[in-house]
Amino acid sequence: MSYFRPEIEQMKGYVPGEQPQGGKFIKLNTNENPYPASAAVRRAIEAVLDRGLARYPDPMCEGFRRRAAEIFGVEPNWILCGNGSDDLLTIVTRAFVGQGDCLRLPYPSYILYKTLAQLQGAEAEETHFEADWSLTDKFAAARPKLKLAFLPNPNSPSGTVLSPARVLELANRLPCPLLVDEAYGDFAEQNCLSLVRENEKIMVSRTLSKSYALAGLRFGFLIAQPQVIENLIKVKDSYNCDALSIAGATAAIDDQAWLAETRNKIVATRSRLVDGMRKLGFATVDSQANFVWNPHPTIAVKPLYERLKAERVLVRYMNYAGWGDGLRISVGSDDQIDACLGLLKTMV
Ligand SMILES: Cc1ncc(COP(=O)(O)O)c(C=O)c1O
Numbered sequence: 001m002s003y004f005r006p007e008i009e010q011m012k013g014y015v016p017g018e019q020p021q022g023g024k025f026i027k028l029n030t031n032e033n034p035y036p037a038s039a040a041v042r043r044a045i046e047a048v049l050d051r052g053l054a055r056y057p058d059p060m061c062e063g064f065r066r067r068a069a070e071i072f073g074v075e076p077n078w079i080l081c082g083n084g085s086d087d088l089l090t091i092v093t094r095a096f097v098g099q100g101d102c103l104r105l106p107y108p109s110y111i112l113y114k115t116l117a118q119l120q121g122a123e124a125e126e127t128h129f130e131a132d133w134s135l136t137d138k139f140a141a142a143r144p145k146l147k148l149a150f151l152p153n154p155n156s157p158s159g160t161v162l163s164p165a166r167v168l169e170l171a172n173r174l175p176c177p178l179l180v181d182e183a184y185g186d187f188a189e190q191n192c193l194s195l196v197r198e199n200e201k202i203m204v205s206r207t208l209s210k211s212y213a214l215a216g217l218r219f220g221f222l223i224a225q226p227q228v229i230e231n232l233i234k235v236k237d238s239y240n241c242d243a244l245s246i247a248g249a250t251a252a253i254d255d256q257a258w259l260a261e262t263r264n265k266i267v268a269t270r271s272r273l274v275d276g277m278r279k280l281g282f283a284t285v286d287s288q289a290n291f292v293w294n295p296h297p298t299i300a301v302k303p304l305y306e307r308l309k310a311e312r313v314l315v316r317y318m319n320y321a322g323w324g325d326g327l328r329i330s331v332g333s334d335d336q337i338d339a340c341l342g343l344l345k346t347m348v
Pocket of ligand 1: 030084110152156208
């Protein structure tokens with residue numbers, strides 16, 4: 001059928017990580033949290049179910065905004081909620097990038113950014129990371145039609161970070177807004193939330209999918225100055241978050257003790273995973289996220305991914321043209337990581 005816009009017909013479309021629906025896998029491929037969410041989440045969702053779902057949800061998720069504002073030391077009108085942080089990335093792209101414009105992103109990074117540019121009929125311009133996963137000033141260089149830059153920090157697949165000072169420097173140079181995607185920010189030592197006050201061009205997105213163990217609920221939020229949020233609200237769907245996810249997310253963010261405890265467990269397991277992979281000869285990159293990037297200097301890693309899958313351990317094989325390939329392994333529980341390392345030991 002040729003009624004589609006040409007950019008839709010020509011694009012490949014984003015392919016999410018495998019989500020096997022049957023059978024039992026140790027699932028280490030999409031950076032989910034191995035622990036159950038705070039018990040408060042279930043209670044909050046059940047309370048909504050008891051009241052029924054006949055009414056539309058709160059379009060602005062005010063309860064969540066109020067609680068998150070207290071936690072992050074901003075006013076509620078600095079926060080915009082989304083149906084997962086992917087929804088916020090879509091809203092921001094639609095708000096700033098039009099047909100024929102340019103969206104800048106680092107490479108290799110989150111593949112969805114390119115798809116979002118393609119959907120707008122815009123150019124996705126990739127700036128390569130340096131070998132040490134830093135970015136030169138090229139990332140901030142002016143060029144015609146540059147309307148938005150995305151920076152995942154920590155980055156995926158590397159798990160590496162740019163310091164907040166460096167991010168501010170890049171944002172100050174850039175001639176367009178910068179969205180700092182902190183989907184993995186809770187696992188890092190530093191974050192860029194305080195930069196939002198320093199420069200109205202900086203927006204920070206967060207998700208409850210990873211650190212709060214709620215990937216299935218779909219809830220994320222964005223922090224930016226109120227005049228920015230006001231315009232983004234015009235772009236979002238009226239009811240972009242449903243009543244169950246608003247209630248679950250509000251309960252989750254309220255339980256900061258759960259977050260701290262779970263984060264500490266994941267960070268401890270991450271060290272064990274990094275050590276284990278290096279002992280097996282992988283050139284594993286130090287990570288500030290809940291996954292670890294593992295290229296190998298000599299062995300082909302795709303067959304390892306396939307053999308692990310045959311043993312029902314799912315990791316992510318990534319091959320970035322012009323950069324190289326590797327296994328991205330999510331930080332599961334200690335038992336899951338031991339099982340994965342044990343199998344790999346028999347394969348390399
Ligand atoms: C860098 C990055 N940003 C955003 C997301 C989207 O997360 P969600 O839509 O579940 O909030 C992901 C998910 O894998 C990610 O890796």
